[in-house]
Amino acid sequence: MDEALFNQLVWPVACIFAIVLPLVLAVAMFVYWERKIIGWMHVRMGPNKVGPLGLFQAFADVLKLLCKEVILPTHANRVLYYLAPMLALIPALAAWAVIPFSDQLVLANVNAGLLYLLAMTSLGVYGIILAGWASNSRYALLGAMRSAAQVISYELAMGLCLVCVLVLAGSLNLSAIVHAQAGSRGMLDWFWLPLLPAFFIYFISGVAETNRAPFDVAEGESEIVAGFHVEYSGSAFALFFLAEYANMILVSFLAAILFWGGWLSPFPVSWGGLGHSSFWWLFIKAFFFAFCFLWFRATFPRYRYDQIMRLGWKVFIPITLVWVLVAGCLKYYGLAGN
């Protein structure tokens, strides 16, 4: 009885905490890193007052947010207003259940892992829409509308990129997808090479799905103040913030796992420590992609709404549709995948 209780309840909960707590810490450090990076790119210092090198800035901000009052706008829908931040955060955290950190290190090694991820990322949009509607504010509603249209459009392209990956891997299981990329040629066996257009489209769609610059019309501070979360304050706003950054890190991990060989080492085994496949490789790759999010934000001006729609529907979806066919041919003639 005790052993069963331990195996079915205590151990999974401990594992969940072992993923979620570092994730929240990573979000805090990521926010600090973002402000530093953008500061450097703008030739500024970035945060440097709180703690050594300003490292505690994110924690100070969290403390400040938690101490602030959560304000309910007049005539706002009380239940939905408080429910929306949680609806945004829960899918963002739940998606991490199927991420394999290394060969054995995965919380839920489910067969339909990729489908589960697709389902979780598509649920996150409810938090945004409901926040926009329940706030009883024009700006918030406009932001919610923009966001919903954008997420739906880019989800299609993203889903088709995932179809390319699973055609080559022959499995929906994320660990199996990484194993399918292992080969004697090291980096050249990973899926980024046969699926190069799909990789770029996946990552750009990921940026659009998380409503990050240059696709951040949903927030568009110069037009609609802050979009869907304009009325939120204090800890409710902090939850939206947490969800957005957790999603960014998730997209970075997925790009590394699906296209860049996950925890596999880019070097041959004969190189010793460097050639050894380990979760550090996954973290390094994911860190690079997370850095790209910040790099984009500091580099590109915001897209116009009609340009976003055109890019999603008229450019990305046709390319990915063709690339699904190409991936099928590559697989059929044994040129890629196994």
Place this chain on the structure above:
Amino acid sequence: MITAQLFQLLCFYFFATVTVGAALSVITLRNTVHAVLALILAFFSTACIWMLAEAEFLAIALIVVYVGAVMVLFLFVVMMLDLDQEKLREGFVKFLPVGILVAVVMLLEMLALIGVRTMRSYVMGANPAAANGHSNSAWLGKALYTHYLLPVEIAALILTVGMVVAVMLTLRQRQHRVANKRQVIAEQVNVRARDRVRLVKMDAAGPTEPPVSRAPEKETR
């Protein structure tokens, strides 16, 4: 002691209760947005029930397609509606008898159907996916694209035709123009500033004129 089977049964009753409750609130809630959310909950708990029945692909596909995409658009439309709640309630009593009649007939039909099925008491075959050692989605994919390829292709064709027709129906032809407004991206990108903006050199006028030139005039007066 709770066994795995009992736990599954309890889960089933829980999900089923939530599904029925949510479905009831879809038609009883006054606020339309709340009704749509109840419908989403109904979809979600149906997916949970399917998951219990080991139909993982169908369950997740239900969430991805209906909860993740269709209902988002639905919610979108309902939020934009400017509904007068009082007006919607007006016909309630008038249409109640007809509604009850339809509901009772449907209930009887369903009961009859269930009765016929139980009299035959036909046994479901073993789960073919588990029997072949495949995962549910792999088996479903193989069955759909080998044995049932023709029906799948026909369904795909019908959906494509439906989409094309929907586009054709909503494509408004403007009265004074032959075609709809259309962006030519290449032209937009190739535009140079000098094509659109003309800078004209003019002499400065008004108060910027130096007062020095006016000073001599006064003197001559």
